Amino acid sequence: MLEYIFHNTRQRDREDVVLLHGIGGSSRIFHKQVDAYAKEYNVISLHLPGHGTSPKTTSYKNTFNFTLVASEVYKTLQHINIRQAHFVGISLGSIIINKLMNHYPSIVKSAVMGGSITRFSPFSKLLLNTGNLIKHITPYIWLYHLFAYIMMPKSNHKLSRNMFIKEAKKMRREDFLQWYKNFLDFHNKPVQCFGKTAKIIPKLYISGKEDHLFVKLLKRDLHGVKNTTLEIIKDCGHVCNIEKSEEFNRLSLAFLNKNKTLTEDAS
Numbered sequence: 001m002l003e004y005i006f007h008n009t010r011q012r013d014r015e016d017v018v019l020l021h022g023i024g025g026s027s028r029i030f031h032k033q034v035d036a037y038a039k040e041y042n043v044i045s046l047h048l049p050g051h052g053t054s055p056k057t058t059s060y061k062n063t064f065n066f067t068l069v070a071s072e073v074y075k076t077l078q079h080i081n082i083r084q085a086h087f088v089g090i091s092l093g094s095i096i097i098n099k100l101m102n103h104y105p106s107i108v109k110s111a112v113m114g115g116s117i118t119r120f121s122p123f124s125k126l127l128l129n130t131g132n133l134i135k136h137i138t139p140y141i142w143l144y145h146l147f148a149y150i151m152m153p154k155s156n157h158k159l160s161r162n163m164f165i166k167e168a169k170k171m172r173r174e175d176f177l178q179w180y181k182n183f184l185d186f187h188n189k190p191v192q193c194f195g196k197t198a199k200i201i202p203k204l205y206i207s208g209k210e211d212h213l214f215v216k217l218l219k220r221d222l223h224g225v226k227n228t229t230l231e232i233i234k235d236c237g238h239v240c241n242i243e244k245s246e247e248f249n250r251l252s253l254a255f256l257n258k259n260k261t262l263t264e265d266a267s
Helices: 034-038 057-063 066-079 092-103 122-134 140-151 155-168 173-184 215-222 245-266
Strands: 003-006 016-020 042-047 085-090 108-114 203-208 228-233
Touching (some): 034 042, 057 173, 066 092, 085 092, 092 108, 108 245, 122 140, 122 173, 140 155, 140 173, 228 245
Parallel strands (some): 016 042, 085 108, 108 203
Antiparallel strands (some): 003 042
């Protein structure tokens, strides 16, 4: 079971918001969202395998992949009696939410995905393959530094870049490499979030205009997809919930509240 954190006292008359971080991150990356969300929702964050006190990625042996992680998220939420929730994920967290929408759609009431990744560009794949060639002779944190600076190169990205690097230092090398392998296996096609059931789930994608590795492909992949909204934040990079927290909070809370109201009206 994954490590989970209740950020406020869970109240039965409130809906739940589940937070999923990116690779090398932790629940700390949501420190600018927790208080805002907790005014209206029960807020729970999970630590994905290899992060915090969650199981090591190597404990899953050869079965470790994104679909398995979604299964672990689902099992953990069932254990703490969360049958349906709104999800907010950043980067890797968005991939896991997409997997949940495909395999466990009943648990996803709505989804907010920041810095979402739907596919890798040829340049991104080149970087990953280059890293793969040197990963056994290079300290993993050097690779993480390299990718952090390539993904978030500008001065206004510094806060989020430094936070992710700081949190990544807490990871075990073996855990980082297991996650790295999954990104290498990530096919050059849109994340399969557009299946019949997933199309019904309301989805909000929030990305920075300066998220240069992913945002153009994201726009292309989301074009014409039902129940999907894409918001682009100016002067902002990959980790938009940190760099532009006020705008991220405004957009995400408006979306969550809209879907909470629709759900309540329908009941």
